[in-house]
Amino acid sequence: MEIRISGVTKQFYPDIVALRDVYLTIPQGDFVYLVGPTGSGKTTLMRLITRELVPTKGQITVGDCNLRSLGAIDLAYYRRDIGVVFQDFRLIEGLTVYENISFVQEAIGMPKNLVRERTGEILDRLGLWRRRHLYPEQLSGGEQQRVAIARAMVNCPGILLADEPTGNLDLATAEDIMSILLSINASGTTVLVATHNQYIVDEFRQRVVGIRRGRVVRDERKGRYEADGDL
Amino acid sequence: MEIRISGVTKQFYPDIVALRDVYLTIPQGDFVYLVGPTGSGKTTLMRLITRELVPTKGQITVGDCNLRSLGAIDLAYYRRDIGVVFQDFRLIEGLTVYENISFVQEAIGMPKNLVRERTGEILDRLGLWRRRHLYPEQLSGGEQQRVAIARAMVNCPGILLADEPTGNLDLATAEDIMSILLSINASGTTVLVATHNQYIVDEFRQRVVGIRRGRVVRDERKGRYEADGDL
Amino acid sequence: MSGTKGKAGTRRMAIFRYILRDTWRLLARNLGLSVLTFVTAVAVFYLVGASVLFVMNTRAMIAGVESNLFVQAYVKDGEESMRTVAGKMQAMECVASVETITPQQALESLKARLGSQADAVTLLGDNPLPASVQVQVKKAEFATVVARELIAMPEVDDVVYSGELADRLGKISSFVSRLSMVILVICIAAASLVLFNTIRISVYARKDEIETMLLVGATPAFVAFPFVLQGVTLGVLGALFASGILYFSYGYAINALIHSLPFLTLIKDRELVLRLGIVLVGGGVTIGWICSWLAVSKFIRAATRPQ
Amino acid sequence: MSGTKGKAGTRRMAIFRYILRDTWRLLARNLGLSVLTFVTAVAVFYLVGASVLFVMNTRAMIAGVESNLFVQAYVKDGEESMRTVAGKMQAMECVASVETITPQQALESLKARLGSQADAVTLLGDNPLPASVQVQVKKAEFATVVARELIAMPEVDDVVYSGELADRLGKISSFVSRLSMVILVICIAAASLVLFNTIRISVYARKDEIETMLLVGATPAFVAFPFVLQGVTLGVLGALFASGILYFSYGYAINALIHSLPFLTLIKDRELVLRLGIVLVGGGVTIGWICSWLAVSKFIRAATRPQ
């Protein structure tokens, strides 16, 4: 499924334009870093792709699907094929770590034994197995972030959006996460990572899309981070 | 006010020991980086200092004040002298950016004109003035983080605890924030920064306290980050 | 996307199980909220049930008083025509019972009425009092009809009945039935309102959860069902408990009443409360369902409407 | 730490102003929650007010019926002793009014009672009926006392009164006053419960806010006050609105009643509703205060208790 963003502008108030005339095509299987100073519009772009927001102008299609015209049920089915690591995690407070990860599988009707198997596997892979019975508020920031990553990955989505997925992780753990993301990407999933982490971007070189003040200012294959941060 | 942590152990369940026999003294006016892999106990240490938690064993004194024996009102007065940047920001959803920052001043009974002046000044300094009428959920991650920093600083506290204050900021903005923290420190405030940001630690060299699995493993003046991240 | 795409049935079963478990979680994990909603539901259903019982007993009481209303017809020629009139009355639809009073009985009763002055009556010599027929009507409003009927009969000389009393009773009775309806409607409206608000506020406290679930691909139905079932469960439990309390407190109250006011016509049969309980539980299901559905679907709509 | 440490007064004023503004914010920013709580409060206060009015009118009605209860004393020697007895009665505490009936009046009334058989009475010749005194008591239960008093008088020959009726009325009246108390208590309890739950759930929805405020150095009082004032405001507004609706609906109902049931003793004075309104508003303040205080202080205690 190709993500095709054409001429998208997103305006919140007359004076806040989060994205301005953005054209971007992300083919199936791409790995893209979205970089840019804080407030430049990275999260807004991701929220447009999940149809949390609709563009003020322009149009987004994912595969054959024009996002503007999705009904509530179609939207749910569309979102099942997109895994999102939210910048603020959005874990469900009333659910344990285990339940937070299993319920997205349950919501699509996966049978119990498969859910158990998959959840256990992914918790193990992210070093969270011993924390599975804790509630989000009992976790450290980095642990919460990994739960969010686990939840986004567990359904093997066609597209994975990760918004600042290493902001609360030490370098070693961040590198682990990155190699997991790369292996997911290798299996055909499109991965879009918004990040401020220069190390990561420079170490695992991939396509880099730079945004500044809502505009795409560069788009390089095997790019570098470039801390050109005049706001 | 000197922070004196002696023999502190914090245990959550029989099997989760977040801190283990920690001794640490932070004199008034110090600037300390708290580094360590995710889940090592940095946030727990800070929550002990704000008396959100009490130690399972051991004792913490700040100035002349033994934290274990604080009543509800004394606790409020104690906390007024501590500014905290929470890892998850904890902005109040129902308040705008401006109100989130002014209310901590109002809570201590500061007169209106002074509140207005100070709030305006700090919003300006952190580049948030144009966002002052927005609610937290309308801000980007980095903007929320800066609001949290502004709120922690605005009462000119004697101690400033910043938990991962640059996790959602690009490098340039992070450097700005660091120089603000350093200037606050220069005016006599004790600053304690928990961080995973190697750049920051290595560029603005200060005392570094390393924690791993709940134990203090190193404590160096002008230390470096050292990504020694075996969990 | 993987899983058992072929077996839609198994999948639906699985989803159903998850929904049930989630309902349980909603109830159990936020025990505080659940208990508050439940207690509110009990209070509200108790009020409704109590007002229903009150209304029914008031009606029974009025009916009891009405059945004490008589129309008396004095007949012209002795006991013969007295029996004719009585027979005709007995055939009427709106008549409950008919009693005949011979002149002898009438004299006795007059003597009794005069008390110690009864001697005066003996001065009357031969008994001048006529025979009469006493008719008990089924409802107060029929008294006038019966009286008209009687006066039209050739055998009847004069008709005595308390037209004013019949009139009043009729009016009071019809007013009580209207008032009772109003009371019931107000109670039920207040009950629904309170339950709706309570459920809605408790859904409001979980706004974020609803939003997040929808964001990660749960269908609106999957998100809504546990809330709806939770609402239904609380409604039903509230109604059941209220019925139980009602059953015992009604038994207690009615015993006390019968003891101190034996002359009132009350509904002594506690089975009534059981039947009322069934209605309340039905109401609990309906209100719980509708209220939680309205509440949750509002938040779902807000969350899926893109900005 | 800076600010105007010296001027504690100005600071307290400032804090007070902030608290007021915060209360307004709580009410306005979560208009949905506020409206739900408000509507619940209106429903609940309306129920309480309506039940109070219902109870008072029932009591007035019973009192009206009671005042129609008479004790009749036949005196021995003509109109002289009739007047003596009447005088003594008038002096009694529990007597509402006294009426004297001469033998002539008694005869008229007997004739009237006999209807078309009145002719029979003329056969009596000289009027054999005695003079009598009719005593109206203030409450049904006094009838027996008055009757005893009368029978003990030398002038009195015989006393007639419906002991059974007096008894029943007395019992009904005392039962109605007890029942009305029970109804009121149940209504007020249910009202408090519902309001408490509603306020508590709405505080629950703001748990995080309370926690954060305490974490950044707000005193428990500073955090609690806006919630308490919000509760009081909603309580008062609810009570005011309920009183308003009550005022108009009572006026309407009482007009309809007086029109169709003019013989009932009802409280026509709408000022009663105004006085009731004042009581309701007082209740609104109290319940709003207590409920929100309990609710918020529970969360504050939970948040300041270290783990």
Ligand SMILES: Nc1ncnc2c1ncn2[C@@H]1O[C@H](COP(=O)(O)OP(=O)(O)OP(=O)(O)O)[C@@H](O)[C@H]1O
């Ligand atoms: N709902 C909203 N209402 C008003 N303004 C908004 C809203 N959402 C986002 N914005 C504004 O749009 C701009 C872009 O926000 P966005 O979250 O996309 O930034 P970002 O690139 O993710 O930044 P960061 O790296 O800090 O997370 C910000 O300035 C933000 O204040």
Ligand SMILES: Nc1ncnc2c1ncn2[C@@H]1O[C@H](COP(=O)(O)OP(=O)(O)OP(=O)(O)O)[C@@H](O)[C@H]1O
């Ligand atoms: N309330 C709690 N109940 C149970 N376990 C807890 C609780 N709070 C913290 N922990 C555990 O204590 C450990 C230390 O947590 P802490 O938040 O201090 O880590 P941290 O150093 O801040 O990590 P990070 O860099 O990821 O924020 C974690 O493993 C966490 O799961």
Ligand SMILES: [Mg+2]
């Ligand atoms: Mg962002």
Ligand SMILES: [Mg+2]
């Ligand atoms: Mg932490």
